[in-house]
Amino acid sequence: MRVLIVDDEPLARMRLAALLGECEGAELAGSVGDGEAALAALGELQPDLLLLDINMPGLDGMTLAARLAGRVRPQVVFCTAYENHALHAFELEAVDYLLKPVRLERLREALQRARKRLAEAPRAATVWLHARVRDEQVRVALDEVVCLLAEEKYVCVRHAGGELLIDESLRQLEEAYPEQLIRLHRNCLVPPARLIGLKNLSDGRVLARLAGTDFSPEVSRRNLPALRKLLRMG
Template sequence: MMVYRSLIIDDEILARQAIRTLLQHESAIQVVDEAANGSEAVLKILQHKPDLIFLDIQMPEMDGFEVMKEIWAYHQPIVVFTTAYDQYALRAFEVNAIDYLLKPFNEVRFFQALNRVQERLNQQRPQPHVEALMGQLLRAEVSVPGDAYLRRILVKETGRMCLVNTEDIQYLDADGNYITLHTAHKQHLIYDSLTNLEAKLNPTDFVRIHRSHIINLNYISEIETHFNGEYIVRMTSGQQLKWTRNYRDNIKAFYARTT
């Protein structure tokens, strides 16, 4: 049996306890954590990557919609809004919430929402043969004779997996062991160390410029000198990044492409 991970987000402890109590006999739903405000919610969603979140709307620091805006490029859980205010219902469904529970809700109404959640989760569940095929494709991609570097990176998102071409990655941004792959149209979050991934990328194209950044030289618009031997890199996307002194020697790779 598949077990799905959930996160309860509400600034009221009694509201969190009520949802946890209703879920205690649901063996298919595991509550992995709780959050009491918007900022904490963002951190815990990105940490746990739950399949499902129960999300209050009016909370300290960030409201529920702001939380969704912060996480959506990195992780897209199923969302059940839980709130005492009915005026946000239309907006909730506009951002693809699966249900909107108006407090105080009863047990029947809660399990109606949970049935919708489980139907959606079952639809999104990746089939084992699909996952195996994606793994084979990725292994074949990195084992081509004479090609020692990654050409595609496997990215797992809610209910699906995809392969991102490394040539489409403009730069990589690390926060601990979470790395964001920035392409022209989307951002993808993976779990890896930047040092480990750096060793798998073609150094002809990808250069470390900061302890938290690797850039694709093909997307550099210009480089200008900065203070103390550092540089400011402007990407074709308009993003500006600092090329720090610790990685100054790597700029030779850029000069090699322009000569």
């Protein structure tokens, strides 16, 4: 089972990594310091489980868990110094809630619960977008997509590994994957999990902040209320 540690304290990340090394069947997929970095790493690292702190700058653990609720992967185990968030954690379908300092025995119990949940849940089929590069047919998983931009007759797919051009229109993609894509503008779609915030400019324009990229596409006034609601709901 691949595990991603998400904690803003370097010493806490090191300790969890050391404990994972003593847990059979657990593989450290990576270690990051905040929720935004975790979102950006999901497509590339494909973790089965997050060991997730709650109080972090920027995108905190509860907000990140709310974004991931309902997905088979990754599952979430909270690792925190605070007892008062436990009820909310389980409402967000967390596997377990571990208090710091995390004990090895409790970590092993949490990993076993995560394995059981993963084994019992059907794995969602990967959605692929297909493109042609020169004479070669290539594909990219929708989970790895950062955004989709309309460019003349094609759609540019910005993803973790670069860019591709595909023939489908934004409208076709939006209709095909209504749960996996949201519209920012008439020329832009993004996966909901990539949206981490909105930035208001002095000229009245609003830009979207996306996990995994410095690119900030503009948000249309028509779509702004729905995006604000999505962010409020986590």
